[in-house]
Amino acid sequence: MGYRVVDCDEVETVEDRPCEMQRLSGAAGLENVAINRFRAAPGEQIPLAYHYHETQEEAFYVLSGTMAVETPAETYEVDEGSLFAVEPNSPQRAYNPANATEAVEVLAIGAPAVTGDTRMYDSEEENKSERGNEPGGETE
Template sequence: MGYRIVDPDDVEVPDGRPCEYRSLTEAGDLDEMAVNLFRAEPGEQVPLAYHYHEQQEEAFFVLSGTLFVETPERTYEVPEGHLFTVDPESPQRAHNPEDADERVELLAVGAPPAPDDAVAYDPGEDD
């Protein structure tokens, strides 16, 4: 058996990200999923550019604020306390719009953990 408590504030925030990003995967000693905490101020993107994953399923649980997720078909507004899920090969861009009134904070879970699975997507190109 194994148990751990992780304080996200003890996890280092890497440089070069479009918003505050804390990877909880390694700190939690997780092997079968990736878990990340994001805090995005108005105008910031979560976490990458428009992209999709070839294998990974993703789930975003909004802890506070409203998350906006742009897809080829529409933009979803995900309110606090709600879960948004993304199937593999489904392009999306999660962000907090510039005209938002507050920061958005969310927990992102992906499985299987696939650090090199993200593929850039250009919504202006035909597949």
């Protein structure tokens, strides 16, 4: 049997990210699930640009504040105490809006814990591609 208590205040913040990020799964010795904690000031992203995962499911639980999530269909507002779930191949960009009055704190959980399945999503390229498939649409 294996058990661990992780003092999150002792986990280092990851460098080169658009907001504060702590990788908790490694500190807990977990290999099959990715758990990260984010704290984003107004105007900061959580943690990447517009992207999707090929195999990983993600869940974002908002600990405090309100997180915004841009998707191709709409932008969601996820309030404190709410969970936002993302299926594989579903583009999204999570962030704290610039006009927010406080930071947002989020616990992100992804499974399986894989590397290399993240793909950047270019909404402008996608729109061009869709227009190219419509009658009278542009092609490049």
